[in-house]
Amino acid sequence: xxxxxxxxxxxxxxxxxxxxxxxxxxxxxxxxxxxxxxxxxxxxxxxxxxxxxxxxxxxxxxxxxxxxxxxxxxxxxxxxxxxxxxxxxxxxxxxxxxxxxxxxxxxxxxxxxxxxxxxxxxxxxxxxxxxxxxxxxxxxxxxxxxxxxxxxxxxxxxxxxxxxxxxxxxxxxxxxxxxxxxxxxxxxxxxxxxxxxxxxxxxxxxxxxxxxxxxxxxxxxxxxxxxxxxxxxxxxxxxxxxxxxxxxxxxxxxxxxxxxxxxxxxxxxxxxxxxxxxxxxxxxxxxxxxxxxxxxxxxxxxxxxxxxxxxxxxxxxxxxxxxxxxxxxxxxxxxx
Amino acid sequence: xxxxxxxxxxxxxxxxxxxxxxxxxxxxxxxxxxxxxxxxxxxxxxxxxxxxxxxxxxxxxxxxxxxxxxxxxxxxxxxxxxxxxxxxxxxxxxxxxxxxxxxxxxxxxxxxxxxxxxxxxxxxxxxxxxxxxxxxxxxxxxxxxxxxxxxxxxxxxxxxxxxxxxxxxxxxxxxxxxxxxxxxxxxxxxxxxxxxxxxxxxxxxxxxxxxxxxxxxxxxxxxxxxxxxx
Ligand SMILES: Nc1ncnc2c1ncn2[C@@H]1O[C@H](COP(=O)(O)OP(=O)(O)OP(=O)(O)O)[C@@H](O)[C@H]1O
Ligand SMILES: [Mg+2]
Numbered sequence: 001x002x003x004x005x006x007x008x009x010x011x012x013x014x015x016x017x018x019x020x021x022x023x024x025x026x027x028x029x030x031x032x033x034x035x036x037x038x039x040x041x042x043x044x045x046x047x048x049x050x051x052x053x054x055x056x057x058x059x060x061x062x063x064x065x066x067x068x069x070x071x072x073x074x075x076x077x078x079x080x081x082x083x084x085x086x087x088x089x090x091x092x093x094x095x096x097x098x099x100x101x102x103x104x105x106x107x108x109x110x111x112x113x114x115x116x117x118x119x120x121x122x123x124x125x126x127x128x129x130x131x132x133x134x135x136x137x138x139x140x141x142x143x144x145x146x147x148x149x150x151x152x153x154x155x156x157x158x159x160x161x162x163x164x165x166x167x168x169x170x171x172x173x174x175x176x177x178x179x180x181x182x183x184x185x186x187x188x189x190x191x192x193x194x195x196x197x198x199x200x201x202x203x204x205x206x207x208x209x210x211x212x213x214x215x216x217x218x219x220x221x222x223x224x225x226x227x228x229x230x231x232x233x234x235x236x237x238x239x240x241x242x243x244x245x246x247x248x249x250x251x252x253x254x255x256x257x258x259x260x261x262x263x264x265x266x267x268x269x270x271x272x273x274x275x276x277x278x279x280x281x282x283x284x285x286x287x288x289x290x291x292x293x294x295x296x297x298x299x300x301x302x303x304x305x306x307x308x309x310x311x312x313x314x315x316x317x318x319x320x321x322x323x324x325x326x327x328x329x330x331x332x333x334x335x336x
Numbered sequence: 337x338x339x340x341x342x343x344x345x346x347x348x349x350x351x352x353x354x355x356x357x358x359x360x361x362x363x364x365x366x367x368x369x370x371x372x373x374x375x376x377x378x379x380x381x382x383x384x385x386x387x388x389x390x391x392x393x394x395x396x397x398x399x400x401x402x403x404x405x406x407x408x409x410x411x412x413x414x415x416x417x418x419x420x421x422x423x424x425x426x427x428x429x430x431x432x433x434x435x436x437x438x439x440x441x442x443x444x445x446x447x448x449x450x451x452x453x454x455x456x457x458x459x460x461x462x463x464x465x466x467x468x469x470x471x472x473x474x475x476x477x478x479x480x481x482x483x484x485x486x487x488x489x490x491x492x493x494x495x496x497x498x499x500x501x502x503x504x505x506x507x508x509x510x511x512x513x514x515x516x517x518x519x520x521x522x523x524x525x526x527x528x529x530x531x532x533x534x535x536x537x538x539x540x541x542x543x544x545x546x547x548x549x550x551x552x553x554x555x556x557x558x559x560x561x562x563x564x565x566x
Contacts, residue, residue, distance in 0.1 A: 190436070193425065197433045200422045203384070207416070209408040209437035209483065 006291035008160035018279040020168045020237055023175035026271030027230035029255035030264055031223040037199035037262040038219035041113035046227055048124035051245035053228025054235045055132050057084035058139050073143035077236050089224035095120055096220050128242050136241040140167055167237040254315035258322045260329030269330055277318055282308045350376045351542040363519045367526040368539035374522040375417050378491050382414045383407055409437055413485030417492050420476035423465030427456050430464050430475050434482025449478045452508055470501040490521035506532055530554050
């Protein structure tokens, strides 16, 4: 009984949230890693690209809601998502044409691309605040829980329950579909292989007749779509707040680097590593241990490694540890 | 055919008024000391460097201002000296990338190339980066062949290859030329290479020092003394 309660507690507060958050990070890190693999720079504007995608999806969702269009019990946001994706791809391609293409022509160094992407990040953050404002939006309609806390307790008779939100399941299902399709594209199709070839050896790709501008176009389309899906899932599951996307850039980059930069499968793994660490380190294990410990041995403190206020520090710490122990990441990535 | 090529990297000229040519079905070999500008001349012919002066003519057309990827489409294939395979792709994927622009049946092309290099058929699912030096060079040549070139340019295809594999590679290259492909190659193993060459070029400091048929260069006392080690 005690063990069951401890298990339920852990599942509810650590495992399920980590998996959900991990999936969202994975999708984001995939976008960063693909842009890095093809364009060879760390794209700091990816967080704002996510924010932009989520914003468009929110605006379209509220439009649908006022018109009474819905797909209950599934959130209306999923119906609006394709439009958000198209808008995000459009702005990514526009930014590439207006900004990054110029530096490509000049064969600029990666650091110059990165600085340009920082500028783009600030620009987009401003644009987003002009359009939607600085406030938070909660836009998850539809059924809220698949299994609620109370139902679970009623069925099992345990003291602790496991609740599964619909948005958590949606996150998982969508991530699974997106990742499987993306990996299939990259590893099995002609253009996917061309992207890997270009990422591996740009000159030789040229000598094989692969058009570099086409490869870059594909990279932005994929990155834009991934950013929109990740941003929407994250805000749907938690809440949409523009400034969160500036902060989330850190764990996303941590996930990318941990996975081995430029490595799609690594980015997915990295996302889950960061999410699990962040959630586990900031969770208070007091109640959990109380269930397991013998009577009178209950822990006194919160048994929380660090306060949730410091959760972003976790990404830093993992990042440093990985860079010290295995600088190339889980799957050896690119260094330049 | 290229004439009067002058080019270099940022200001300094590496190649000076250099000429190279080869006919259909023939093999031209470029030899010369390290740093002579052999690789630079090859890159210039392929349009990977801009020429300061001179021109490149292919099949009667002036292609001096054509981009490298366009030259692939008109039938020029190039195996660079360094980084000449996709290390993170499998052998088979390397070949597929070679055939990227090809409209014809990729799998028949692949089978033809596998016939030429049977070892690659065995290793088709291995990453090219995990192959031995000799096998890698075979992948590099095979990748270029998949573009179905009419002119094949090889920059030191036998670098880091054992003598047996080198002989084999030369045999393959002769076979390729016999199918009507023009071959230009840079070689360190000058003696063996000149033996199979129809045309030989000795490049020193970016300029043509000797131009003659392979046999005559081999017989030339001065060439032997200075460039073939006696
Ligand atoms: N990318 C580059 N930038 C600047 N200088 C270069 C570059 N590549 C080669 N060089 C210089 O050009 C000169 C000729 O080099 P090149 O590679 O053409 O010689 P090579 O004849 O092919 O020599 P090797 O037999 O060693 O391959 C060398 O002095 C080299 O330092
Ligand atoms: Mg060379």
